[in-house]
Amino acid sequence: MSTATSATRKVRFPAVHQRLAENSFAALLRHSLIHCKRLLFMWLRDSTTTVQAILYPALTLLMFWVVLGEQITNATRNGAPSVFGTTAMITLIAAMTGSLVSAIGLHAEASSGLLARFATLPIHRASGLIGRMLAEAIRMTITTVVIITVGVVLGFRFHQGPVAALALLTIPVIFGMAFAMFVTTLGTVKTKAPLVDIVSIVVTxxxxxxxxxxxxxxxxxxxxxxVANQPMSCAIDAMKGLSFGGPVAEPLLKTIIWSVGIMAIFALPAIRGYSRAANEGP
Incomplete structure (x- = not known):
């Protein structure tokens, strides 16, 4: 084939088999899943996220059990062994610290202009934030299962049956999603304030x-x-009730109220902040 012929040959692009309206629900679902997959693979390849979300919390649980386990158990006055409280507490901390790392990554994407480049593509405008929340929920579920597995090795048990066990697994996700909404709002704010320091104080x-x-x-x-009514205590008490035994309805209701309230407060600022970061660029 001559050079002239090859130069004038038309480039054939693959045919479009399914065209979705940019603002349709089908596009929102598909594009959100693509964003979710992107974030999950990015976190999986990032050693910092893996350490903060899984390894560090698991080691912290082990250290608490070795150093303070017997002393805490004695302090409960014949109540639940310490592993039930510390395992619940560490699952919540893991959800929060993982969200913090994610928020730092979101801030970096906004600062680098990546979110602005996504905004130029023919994708649903809400898919970026929804995909991020889906990825957060999956990460929190995996982290919770890993930490509770470590807790089982140390003596954590599900004495209230399989239904209670499934309900227990949802509590760190519900609690963590509220915290993720909070830090996502902070992650989209253009400020020189020390994001890590501010959130770390809250977590501590x-x-x-x-x-x-x-x-x-x-x-x-x-x-x-x-102490009894702060959001983490409510979630811990609900998880202890669903595993070892004890009151469930009241702490679970308080956990839901706290979580829904936090999400309601920060949902709109998170949406506006994400949209502003995507439209304005670095």
Whole structure:
């Protein structure tokens, strides 16, 4: 074939078998799943995310059990062994720390202009944020299963049956999605404020003042109501009730109220922040 013939030959692109309207529900579903898959593969290849989301929480649970396990169990006055509280607490911490790493990545994508480049593509405008939330939910589920598996090795058991066990697995996801909405809002804000430091302070306060370490009566009287009703304590108490036994309805209801309330407060700022980051660019 001559050079002239090859130069004038038309390039044939593959035929479009299914054309979706950009704002259709089918496009939203398909494009959200693509964004979700992109993030999951990116996190899987990132050692920092793996360490923060899985390895570090699992090692923390092991260290708590080795160093403080017997002392915490004795402090419960014949209550639940410490592994039930610490396992529940670490699953929640893992959900939060993983979301923090994700928010840092989101901030980097916004700063680099990647979100702006996505906005130029013929994809559903809501798919980026929804895909990110789907990826967060999958990550939290995997992390919860891994940490509870470590807890089972240390003595954690599901004494309330399989239905309660399935309900228990959903609590860190519900709690974590609320926190993910919060940090996603922060991740889309163009500011020089130390994002990691701010969120780390929140996580630290929640981690050290909850019912996962010791029962609420071990805290000073003036602090007991605050500790008992903070969102992490409610989730921990619900998880302990669904595994070892004890009250479930009240702490579970409080967990749902906290989670839905946080998501309701930060959902609109997260949507606006994500849209602004995608449209304005770096």
């Amino acid at each position: 306060l929640l981690m050290f003042f909850n019912t996962g370490f010791v029962p609420v009566f071990a805290y000073p009287v003036w602090l007991q109501d605050t």
